[in-house]
Amino acid sequence: MPSPAPTLAIDAREVAKTFRSGWFRPRLTDALRGVTLQVPRGAIVGLLGPNGAGKTTFLSILATLLIPDRGTARVLGLDVVRDSMALRRRLNMASGRPSFLWSLRVSEIIAFYGRLYGLSGVALRVRVDKLIEQYELKPYRRVPYSELSTGLKQRVALAKSLVNDPELLFLDEPTLGLDPDVSVRVRAHIAALRRERGMTIVLTTHYMREAEELCDEVAFIKAGRILDAGTPEALKRRIGLGDVIALRLEPAPPAWLGEAPGVLRCATADGWTKCTVDDAEKRLPDLLRQLFADGVTVRNVRVREPELEEVFVELAR
Ligand SMILES: Nc1ncnc2c1ncn2[C@@H]1O[C@H](COP(=O)(O)OP(=O)(O)OP(=O)(O)O)[C@@H](O)[C@H]1O
Numbered sequence: 414m415p416s417p418a419p420t421l422a423i424d425a426r427e428v429a430k431t432f433r434s435g436w437f438r439p440r441l442t443d444a445l446r447g448v449t450l451q452v453p454r455g456a457i458v459g460l461l462g463p464n465g466a467g468k469t470t471f472l473s474i475l476a477t478l479l480i481p482d483r484g485t486a487r488v489l490g491l492d493v494v495r496d497s498m499a500l501r502r503r504l505n506m507a508s509g510r511p512s513f514l515w516s517l518r519v520s521e522i523i524a525f526y527g528r529l530y531g532l533s534g535v536a537l538r539v540r541v542d543k544l545i546e547q548y549e550l551k552p553y554r555r556v557p558y559s560e561l562s563t564g565l566k567q568r569v570a571l572a573k574s575l576v577n578d579p580e581l582l583f584l585d586e587p588t589l590g591l592d593p594d595v596s597v598r599v600r601a602h603i604a605a606l607r608r609e610r611g612m613t614i615v616l617t618t619h620y621m622r623e624a625e626e627l628c629d630e631v632a633f634i635k636a637g638r639i640l641d642a643g644t645p646e647a648l649k650r651r652i653g654l655g656d657v658i659a660l661r662l663e664p665a666p667p668a669w670l671g672e673a674p675g676v677l678r679c680a681t682a683d684g685w686t687k688c689t690v691d692d693a694e695k696r697l698p699d700l701l702r703q704l705f706a707d708g709v710t711v712r713n714v715r716v717r718e719p720e721l722e723e724v725f726v727e728l729a730r
């Protein structure tokens with residue numbers, strides 16, 4: 414009887430990697446210091462973190478492009494080191510800083526990678542045409558790679574990464590340097606890959622909004638370690654950031670405001686009094702009632718939820 418498909422697409426435990434560079438006095442860089450991460454099948458998971466955090470190194474290990482020094486990683490039920498050949502057929506990776514042979518044309522690049530996965534003849538032509546169509550690359554199919562704009566290069570990278578119809582896709586900063594409107598379309602495409610094909614996607618990004626919009630779960634990574642991971646909502650709750658109620662008051666805010674029930678912090682700057690509360694929906698009516706009773710005029714009111722960026726700043730402290 415065949416064994417059932419594992420429910421985890423990725424099960425990485427204590428993965429560590431140290432780079433050694435230079436001959437005479439080798440420099441050692443601990444890029445990963447024991448990273449543990451589980452990704453369920455069909456999920457979109459984001460790795461967030463500053464430059465040099467280890468995001469690309471981790472993706473490269475999971476994609477069998479680098480060998481870890483310590484730890485284990487099972488991807489689609491296979492070991493990334495022992496079963497790398499079998500695994501490679503089932504996954505793919507695209508980088509936001511793609512590099513392909515500069516003189517190759519768009520269709521030649523996709524066909525080249527298709528051949529690496531064993532496609533040939535009509536099947537290869539059909540696959541290349543379909544990807545070119547899907548990624549709106551038709552007008553550029555005969556254009557050499559070196560003549561493409563950043564956005565088009567990224568689209569070619571994304572098209573190329575789907576040439577083997579992967580079950581698992583790694584995207585390293587998929588919207589790096591793209592115009593906002595192009596980023597929106599790339600993100601919509603990523604969401605559709607999961608929705609329509611059930612693809613599991615792990616992406617790295619510097620953009621908190623991107624992670625919040627696309628990812629079921631995010632992991633914050635810094636200096637080779639995962640600081641915290643979970644759904645964006647759970648992370649915000651865990652850090653206890655609270656909602657922010659911003660008020661324009663006349664006259665100045667009364668002293669009791671900072672001590673009111675549910676208010677965690679209160680500060681006034683540029684005419685706005687910002688109160689961080691545990692739950693805006695619950696606290697706002699009482700606050701407004703009390704202000705009104707105190708004879709304070711509320712000129713304007715804004716409520717916003719905390720952003721992932723704030724979670725990260727808090728975690729990285
Ligand atoms: N081939 C290499 N040789 C030596 N050091 C490396 C190599 N690749 C990465 N590093 C180092 O390992 C650390 C992690 O790098 P990595 O590229 O994984 O970070 P990152 O989180 O992807 O950063 P960025 O957001 O800038 O892409 C960095 O200190 C980097 O300089």
Ligand SMILES: [Mg+2]
Pocket residue numbers: 468469470585
């Ligand atoms: Mg990187």
